[in-house]
Amino acid sequence: MNYIFGKRMNSIMHGGDYNPEQWLDRPDILAKDIEYMKEAGVNEATLGVFAWSMYEPREGEFHFEWLKQIMDNLYENGIYTILATPSGARPIWLDNTYPEVMRVDNMGNRNRHGIRHNHCLSSPIMREKISLLDQKLVEEVGNHPGLIMWHISNEFGGECYCDLCKRGFQQYLRKRYDGDINKLNHEWWATFWSARYNSFDEIEPPFKNGQTAIMGLNLDWKKFTTQNYCDYISVEIDTLRKYAKKEVPITTNFMKRFWDIDYRTLAKKIDVISWDSYPFFHNDQESFADTMLESGFDHAMMRGLKKDKPFMLMESAPGKVNWSPYNKLKRPGVHKQFALQTIACGSDTVQYFQWRKSRGAAEQHHGAVMDHLGTTDTRIFKEVAETGNVLKKIAEVEGSIPQNKVAIVFEWENWWAFEDAGGFSWHTKKYDTTCMEYWKALAALGVDADVISANDISNEYKVVIAPMLYSVTEAIADKMKRFVENGGTLLGTYIMGYVNENCLCYEGGFPGAGLSELFGLISEEIDTLYPSDRNGIRFVSGNEDTVLTVKEYAEILRVHDAEVLGVYTDDFYAKQPAFTVKSTGKGKAYYQAARCEDQALIDLLEVVLSSTDITCTRLAKGIEKHTRYTDDFAYTFYLNNSDENAIFEVVDGENLLSGEEVKGSVEIGPKECIVIKQWKES
Amino acid sequence: MNYIFGKRMNSIMHGGDYNPEQWLDRPDILAKDIEYMKEAGVNEATLGVFAWSMYEPREGEFHFEWLKQIMDNLYENGIYTILATPSGARPIWLDNTYPEVMRVDNMGNRNRHGIRHNHCLSSPIMREKISLLDQKLVEEVGNHPGLIMWHISNEFGGECYCDLCKRGFQQYLRKRYDGDINKLNHEWWATFWSARYNSFDEIEPPFKNGQTAIMGLNLDWKKFTTQNYCDYISVEIDTLRKYAKKEVPITTNFMKRFWDIDYRTLAKKIDVISWDSYPFFHNDQESFADTMLESGFDHAMMRGLKKDKPFMLMESAPGKVNWSPYNKLKRPGVHKQFALQTIACGSDTVQYFQWRKSRGAAEQHHGAVMDHLGTTDTRIFKEVAETGNVLKKIAEVEGSIPQNKVAIVFEWENWWAFEDAGGFSWHTKKYDTTCMEYWKALAALGVDADVISANDISNEYKVVIAPMLYSVTEAIADKMKRFVENGGTLLGTYIMGYVNENCLCYEGGFPGAGLSELFGLISEEIDTLYPSDRNGIRFVSGNEDTVLTVKEYAEILRVHDAEVLGVYTDDFYAKQPAFTVKSTGKGKAYYQAARCEDQALIDLLEVVLSSTDITCTRLAKGIEKHTRYTDDFAYTFYLNNSDENAIFEVVDGENLLSGEEVKGSVEIGPKECIVIKQWKES
């Protein structure tokens, strides 16, 4: 299906985390909540995220009456419920009675009760106890008419080094290496430093004071942990599905560029992608427009996890958060602009953490719709309510999706592998932000890009950019070759194809797995520059006056049969190739040998795109553009994220926000947006 | 009584820590010590601070002969003894035989023998063993004619997470919350993150790898630790009192703005306040005069702990210390100037750590009166001796006390609560230094201020300043209201009244507990600025050209019935109120909504004081002024802390240092001081 839910909501979802269990002794508050939600245009509430100790205050003693009453009340007032399973935090009796449910850290010390994300994913008792609770939830409210989605646990993260997990890891490895310890020894290159194993039972996780020098082990540990999350979430999902009569979709909330878990793998377990976004607006390092672009990239990465359907913004702060280095106020209008960008990038929801500020504990000062003041005449409430209104105006975009022709590859396993690699610089690896730099450079050219897995490279895209793909499998290399042969344009970069999926270096020249042939070159050496070092790339023909500024990494190439487009300007490798292209079949494979600064990257990508039929239009500074499509319509969002009025050309159509027809050039104020609906070009 | 001791010493006390037990095999050294003490004008020695292993080298084997001999010798030479109880460091047999006396850290690991401040305050064995030792001390030398004071332990600090302390904490909570676990759950807002407790027995201290997300728990843990210090010190004090025939006052030495313990609570247990002061003179961040002002503030904070009597400077370094980042030499004359400031601020003693440098171990390079060189012709010795002389000249100030009309509120519980609060910035909270900024700004206006508890707000003061009083109880709010009604001038600031005493946010608008009515406004939002951000406050009438520079925090107000004195100059809240006043009864309540830079704070306070009958006189840069009073006389100290001669107006009277009459304008050299005695105005 194309939409988040089986049926259309007939609106953008607007709501968020609601924790009425904190206010059960305050019927006045609970009554006002309903009244004010309606005033704010809220049509959804996420319940029960941390309610285990309320559901089951003592082992086997359950209380769901309050939940049913809240859900009834909400539903009667037109507000749907997303119901969380409460595994995000455990009641104290569980930890005290069964210490195995608490995690063990990388020094081997078991945590104590209290750390929020702290349950051992392997623990049979944890799995049993949460299953029982989930079953009760289904039995009690699983058929409630207001229930529209399950939300498993909360912001999964972290890892556990207990014996249960250790045995799970050994089992994982036994399977991965076909029960052949010498296969593992080879792939882990364990002869190095005398690290050879005689059996899988000897293997330990990479304890901080143990074996951390084997890249293959470190990487397998990360993969195992993701696998363990998948196994764990399956237990919860299976319970919900087993006892439910009513089929409602399932999600779990993800986080920004999250290191701990390969979300692509975990995403396969759930029905809908949802995530929690908290940009640091108005910081002291970048412009507001830059922060917005970063937010756009993060949405793109989430959307890419299930790109055939809209995603959900499960959490955001209507005001400020409580955990950034400087919790500066969101300036007026910023919340609405952020919400519109969210929709523009493919979300069908705008949700908050949380509806009402908690009076005490760690998040008492985290932004919420309702302040401690308790009234609706606050700036924040009014901005939320205005956002609710705006979302109603553009409700018809629900279910539409972007259709991009350019993709950027981002791989968790590559991220893990490269971050663990010596020989570069620990300070300048920047894999995730480098992928973002490509996305932002494309955005500056008016091109919206998907963020995908290397496994998803296909000719559905015209251009694929694979930044710093340090780890490449034979299968991915084959995909790339076929992609180019069939007419695709591929851009590979420095630090590509150094190792295989187990962090073993390729022999015979980088990029390995046959990619050196695809690009027509070998990277013989890589120079890791100090922060103050700079080099340049000069185009060989055409715009020879343009020098692209190079920083941080520069490879020295042996070009075999590629065309040299640019050469280095400085140092002992001056005049040597830095930017090349080789045609294969119907397509082209570009290679960028050095890291470029922002503006240089825009110039370089323009060259790459110019050989395709993708239109580049340099947008004015601070202007952002996104389009979503239904079968019949295209909805184009233009956001002005600059501090000035902006006048520019737009597509013709109807501005959903004003209801007016627009054509040609329009003027948009700072932090304003227009949403233009037009018949889809076909 | 008005003086430190039952009887007047007839002089300022001049002495310090003396550790003859390190030199018992060196009668030549011991003999010289007496001779040189007399040469330096020393009349006191603090003995036995770390002598437990000498008193009781093996369990139950006691040796006090050496102590008696030393005390006799000192007394025969006119030198009194302050005798410490030796719990500041434990002998190794105690730790080895009874490991429970060693502390457990916040990860649950028990410390090993050797860390100085390392005894579990709860341990019954520790309490028993130190009591026995204290009893022996009393029996052996408790009636010695030279004994004038007990000094309990040394520089209390730190905390312990052992099971004994955990049970003590549970007991403390049981009492505090009337044995009602749900009362605790409510005040701790424990429903948040599923943290509800079923019984007090389940509660653990805030272990680093445990429950740290409950502000109420964290704050109660701090309060409990202070309570545990009080219980512990009571054991020692009770022992001394029980076995002593002679009544001598008791102190323990405090430290600068000390985080671990609420000194106000602990101060109630002792008879006299004494503290250890080690300013970083000649550093690279501020002028000498600024360092001196900081020192003045620190004295004021100590004096405020028992403001009806003089305090003691129990330790200071005649030379440099051994633990500052850069141990720069105290420049010539600085020691005497510092000593005179100490007296000016209300101390009746100038004491050193230590008399003679230890040949080995951690403090061998810490400044002392006697250097390893061993002679009295050193610069340091000569400055100490000169100081001894000067103290004799001003001996009559002993027992006089300051009588200030302005007070600044500083609360440990508020400090703890606010430091633990999310949503601001961890880098710019600066509660203690902000309080100091107010004190320094007042000093620049020639106004000496007390530093008091909010509980001590009373119309004894004309002006009370309560900076950043994040945590306010109903009782304190009432005190403030009565203070204003009765004619007081109150200055409240940004971040006031956000939470109650258990860190629960007030509902209905900040400042809570009724203070919004007193100030006539609500603070709706607070902006946390980045370090590079600035705003300003422009006065509405009067000196409209003056803009007070604002940094770090700025609240956005809703003014109900206060007069707006100043408005913001910039950002989206430009022209909105930033500085207000509301009259109630006979008094006024000012509200300062944003943090001001130094000079701006002086300007703002001048406005506040101008509505009172307190005289502001902007002192020349680097000039410091303090006054102490007896029933008959006023003693005014003027310190020139600049690098130039200064000429300025002084009160008329006799300069005790020169014996000359002064009148009108005088000239004072750099790092010089005059002390003017005059009949008290009445």
Next chain:
Amino acid sequence: MNYIFGKRMNSIMHGGDYNPEQWLDRPDILAKDIEYMKEAGVNEATLGVFAWSMYEPREGEFHFEWLKQIMDNLYENGIYTILATPSGARPIWLDNTYPEVMRVDNMGNRNRHGIRHNHCLSSPIMREKISLLDQKLVEEVGNHPGLIMWHISNEFGGECYCDLCKRGFQQYLRKRYDGDINKLNHEWWATFWSARYNSFDEIEPPFKNGQTAIMGLNLDWKKFTTQNYCDYISVEIDTLRKYAKKEVPITTNFMKRFWDIDYRTLAKKIDVISWDSYPFFHNDQESFADTMLESGFDHAMMRGLKKDKPFMLMESAPGKVNWSPYNKLKRPGVHKQFALQTIACGSDTVQYFQWRKSRGAAEQHHGAVMDHLGTTDTRIFKEVAETGNVLKKIAEVEGSIPQNKVAIVFEWENWWAFEDAGGFSWHTKKYDTTCMEYWKALAALGVDADVISANDISNEYKVVIAPMLYSVTEAIADKMKRFVENGGTLLGTYIMGYVNENCLCYEGGFPGAGLSELFGLISEEIDTLYPSDRNGIRFVSGNEDTVLTVKEYAEILRVHDAEVLGVYTDDFYAKQPAFTVKSTGKGKAYYQAARCEDQALIDLLEVVLSSTDITCTRLAKGIEKHTRYTDDFAYTFYLNNSDENAIFEVVDGENLLSGEEVKGSVEIGPKECIVIKQWKES
């Protein structure tokens, strides 16, 4: 003997670590290795450094066939073997079966399997198991004709806090203090902070959460650890000697200015000094020439450990390393220049880590001769091969040694003692780099210096410089006195003679142990300056316009009977003595009271040297000069480490690299070297 081996190799050794056990399944690779080694002029391979798990994959199951085959192959191709004992990394069965072999950290936690340098030096089982393995190695290949040296373990380092080590420490102390605990109490000044011990059995190592405040304990712990390394290595050496029929020299590889171990003590156990050098070339803090000078100093320190014979460069990276903050490529020509400097400074070998890059694990990206590419047409291989050629041209220098007349004292025990001393600044102690600054200043004056122990002070040298000799024994002070009396020129500096060998301060004035008499002065105080502070030294007569810039430390002197050569320019000690000299017997004792900046140090040393018959010739910027001697010849190396051609005067003779005669002035290109052979002056 004068050479590394019993017999001359008739060539400079050129080779490095070779780990064929990683490639036993790849005969193609093994065959190419031999072929390529010959192509690169390699005549040595270091085998078996981490091969324990290959030798003995399971307890008692041994495999040496592969080793014998490799050694045969190498030998048949003219390549000698240095054979390592494999204790640098332990097989997993050893750790799992006998956990006592794994170290315990300074918090008392036992490490896990995997950390490379992780065996307890005290463990009887570790000693037994490695002995057995070593015995087997000797039996299997001990008489192999290709075997020319044993290489014990690898890069010893670290320490262990287990009970075995604790008991060893107690035993060490019992011996050191003659079984008299009160002697220890006195020397440790244990009465301080009540730390007195009743018996040696009570003493613990300086655990992080235990006793760290006793300088004597901390220092003895360092000494004990070195002693434990000596004991441990003796076990391995004794095994090799006991079972070997063939006498081959023994080494172990050292590291740059290595904190953990007193190499002077450990060096006595081995026959030849070898070390691993990895300079950070082309960094962003200094010039290439400065990096080279630092490298020269490090060579000098190693050479000083056995100064009557050449040393070995056991490891170096032909390309970049994998662990520097920024792994920048070694620029073209740098490797050869570095290799020639190595020989110039007294090494007879140039060896690499490693021959071939490992495909996986922690060092896969560490530079090696053979890249993953696998061919010999790489820049790195060609530079290695060229270096091999150049080494052949200068083969006759083998066995020659430098003969320097100036020595700089560097003492590990002083380093440890001073680093642990409070009262200075933790940020600016810089003992090792200060010694280097003296070496570099001498190099700028054309003077090559030895780096020696204070115990080696003798009139073999004309000038001895003892920077910051904080800890001085009576014996060393006597050596200094005799040195001066017999005509030597001694330069002492600030922070000299503060403590004895147990960190007890000297009484009666610094420098202690009679040195104040030798220098004719006492240092009364020391000023520790902030980084932004500066002072100066102005010469009293002569070049009075020169002001030597002073930073960080400045002592205030009492000069008794020394001549004042320079005085301070600023601060309260302006015009007081800062640089003095006193003649005693036939020699002179200079005293430098403050730390000088680089250029100032050159000026100061020129004054000191001008009173001797040592010729100072200020070399042009970037030029470096070293000379090695045989009985008949002098070989002088001139390195141009600047970026420009340089023209300068050289000694007359034959340039071994070109075969041409040189005379007078020559021109050398950047990163070029000439090696001039001449009949030795006699």
